[in-house]
Amino acid sequence: QLTSERIEAAAREPHNWLTYSGTYDGQRQSALTEVNKANVRQLELKWILQDRVVGIWEANPLVVDGKMYVTQRPNDVVALDAKTGKVFWIYQHEPSPDTKACCGANNRGLAMLGNTLFMATLDSWLVAIDAVSGQVLWKEKVAETAEGYSMTGAPLVVKDKVIVGVAGGELGIRGFLAAYDAKTGKEAWRFHTIPAPGEPGSETWQGRNDAWKTGGGPTWVTGSYDPSLNLIYWGVGNPGPDWNAAQRPGDNLYSNSVVALDANTGKLKWHFQFTPRDQYDYDSVQIPVLVDREWNGKPAKLMLWANRNGFFYVLDRVTGKFLLGKNFIPVNWASGLDADGHPIQTPPADGTPVYPGVNGGTNWYPPSYSPRTGLMYVPIWENYAAIYRREEAEHTPGNFFVGGGFKVAAPTPNAPTPHMADSGPVLNQATEETGNGAIIAIDPRTGNRVWTHRMVGVTDAGILTTASDLVFSGGRDGYFYALDARSGDVLWRVNLGGIVAMAPITYAVDGKQYISVIAGRNLVTFALPDRR
Numbered sequence: 001q002l003t004s005e006r007i008e009a010a011a012r013e014p015h016n017w018l019t020y021s022g023t024y025d026g027q028r029q030s031a032l033t034e035v036n037k038a039n040v041r042q043l044e045l046k047w048i049l050q051d052r053v054v055g056i057w058e059a060n061p062l063v064v065d066g067k068m069y070v071t072q073r074p075n076d077v078v079a080l081d082a083k084t085g086k087v088f089w090i091y092q093h094e095p096s097p098d099t100k101a102c103c104g105a106n107n108r109g110l111a112m113l114g115n116t117l118f119m120a121t122l123d124s125w126l127v128a129i130d131a132v133s134g135q136v137l138w139k140e141k142v143a144e145t146a147e148g149y150s151m152t153g154a155p156l157v158v159k160d161k162v163i164v165g166v167a168g169g170e171l172g173i174r175g176f177l178a179a180y181d182a183k184t185g186k187e188a189w190r191f192h193t194i195p196a197p198g199e200p201g202s203e204t205w206q207g208r209n210d211a212w213k214t215g216g217g218p219t220w221v222t223g224s225y226d227p228s229l230n231l232i233y234w235g236v237g238n239p240g241p242d243w244n245a246a247q248r249p250g251d252n253l254y255s256n257s258v259v260a261l262d263a264n265t266g267k268l269k270w271h272f273q274f275t276p277r278d279q280y281d282y283d284s285v286q287i288p289v290l291v292d293r294e295w296n297g298k299p300a301k302l303m304l305w306a307n308r309n310g311f312f313y314v315l316d317r318v319t320g321k322f323l324l325g326k327n328f329i330p331v332n333w334a335s336g337l338d339a340d341g342h343p344i345q346t347p348p349a350d351g352t353p354v355y356p357g358v359n360g361g362t363n364w365y366p367p368s369y370s371p372r373t374g375l376m377y378v379p380i381w382e383n384y385a386a387i388y389r390r391e392e393a394e395h396t397p398g399n400f401f402v403g404g405g406f407k408v409a410a411p412t413p414n415a416p417t418p419h420m421a422d423s424g425p426v427l428n429q430a431t432e433e434t435g436n437g438a439i440i441a442i443d444p445r446t447g448n449r450v451w452t453h454r455m456v457g458v459t460d461a462g463i464l465t466t467a468s469d470l471v472f473s474g475g476r477d478g479y480f481y482a483l484d485a486r487s488g489d490v491l492w493r494v495n496l497g498g499i500v501a502m503a504p505i506t507y508a509v510d511g512k513q514y515i516s517v518i519a520g521r522n523l524v525t526f527a528l529p530d531r532r
């Protein structure tokens with residue numbers, strides 16, 4: 001039985017991976033050390049699970065007491081033996097073909113409580129599934145496909161509730177987070193990321209009277225949770241329409257913000273907006289990384305955030321106060337941050353390149369933080385810009401509401417596979433991307449880069465760190481890497497032949513450490529050779 005107490009203390013059972021980021025703090029750091037710098041080169045293939053569908057596979061598996069649970073696109077759930085890869089059961093939900101998702105039939109994984117798994121489906125159902133039998137226990141409709149909503153993120157279980165976010169920032173939605181009773185599926189609270197007239201924040205929507213109704217603010221990546229403060233932290237995406245900010249004068253709260261909500265009631269405790277009145281699609285949906293360490297000589301509860309807009313931030317997570325900010329790549333949409341962390345916006349002239357481009361300096365890819373090195377590890381895109389075209393957007397329910405378009409500014413030769421190339425019922429917005437991917441280590445005390453590991457092409461992969469000072473990640477070039485967490489040196493790499501588009505995880509069964517990563521259609525699991 002997976003209790004909420006066990007999830008809260010997940011760091012104490014590193015043989016399991018109990019929630020999206022491994023632990024509630026979003027650090028994606030494992031205490032397992034069997035695989036270390038000296039032996040990582042000996043990692044060998046243990047088993048592979050192949051997806052039935054072609055397309056980018058972004059799911060984060062959960063591992064609970066020797067069993068693994070993972071989703072496959074569009075909305076299959078697979079239960080398997082974490083040691084051998086033997087499949088126990090597969091549950092298939094076929095999302096309604098009417099569903100429009102901006103960026104592919106993505107699904108990033110499950111949440112679990114007790115013996116129940118929770119999946120948010122592309123057509124916006126929250127489905128509760130019995131982890132033993134694969135049977136549906138209950139299903140709730142979270143939002144309407146016809147209004148432009150979809151769901152691609154993994155839910156987050158907090159105490160007795162399941163919290164879900166929505167996608168649809170390009171489709172004229174009004175974003176929200178919703179909490180459901182894990183047993184019954186009854187809705188417990190809903191927090192709208194775009195305030196209605198009269199609510200606090202509504203003064204930042206000075207456009208047409210109903211601009212807030214189609215104001216975007218999606219919540220498509222899983223947030224973090226601090227049990228000591230009982231606060232849920234969740235990133236909010238772009239305002240709508242995306243490119244034509246002229247249609248929505250004002251700062252457009254709570255788009256491109258982090259919101260801190262009371263976990264019991266969904267009431268807003270504080271917010272911090274990274275990109276007011278965005279016109280570049282800088283969704284601030286990155287995973288909030290919660291870190292307890294000294295700040296100015298005193299113990300502090302911090303939040304670290306490398307944002308899609310190209311800036312790295314340190315916030316006080318009790319109050320939301322801005323402590324430090326610095327760009328981690330060259331940017332030209334802002335000349336810097338003011339004393340409160342607000343960007344000093346310097347919009348480049350229309351028709352000229354904006355850095356970073358539409359995919360940002362980083363995106364949804366999970367970062368990692370190691371309390372051992374004190375460094376934050378971030379997958380980034382560099383040398384990557386977009387030129388925007390802005391025009392009047394007209395809203396029709398369920399259709400794209402973007403107000404223009406963009407093209408990638410400077411395609412590099414031999415650009416890698418477009419990551420939004422996809423087929424099926426889902427519409428794609430972007431067809432080409434370029435730039436260089438890298439993994440960087442940032443020192444939170446200064447915001448400076450400590451090291452950079454450059455890749456061929458860009459990356460969609462998140463990062464796992466371990467207490468043996470290893471950094472695992474991959475790229476669109478198909479390589480899976482182990483780097484030295486202190487120097488960034490490549491200790492081991494293997495070509496898996498497909499895009500690595502999730503964060504690796506690690507777990508142990510019968511005392512043996514495994515490392516799983518998805519590349520292309522394959523979930524590949526490695527371990528050290530068995531001792532004979």
Ligand SMILES: O=C(O)c1cc(C(=O)O)c2c(n1)C(=O)C(=O)c1cc(C(=O)O)[nH]c1-2
Nearest residue numbers: 102103106152167168169170218220237283
């Ligand atoms: O505004 C939204 O609702 C929304 C949703 C999603 C998604 O659900 O995957 C993406 C984006 N925006 C987006 O801007 C983006 O760059 C993106 C990349 C990806 C991906 O899975 O690689 N999804 C999304």
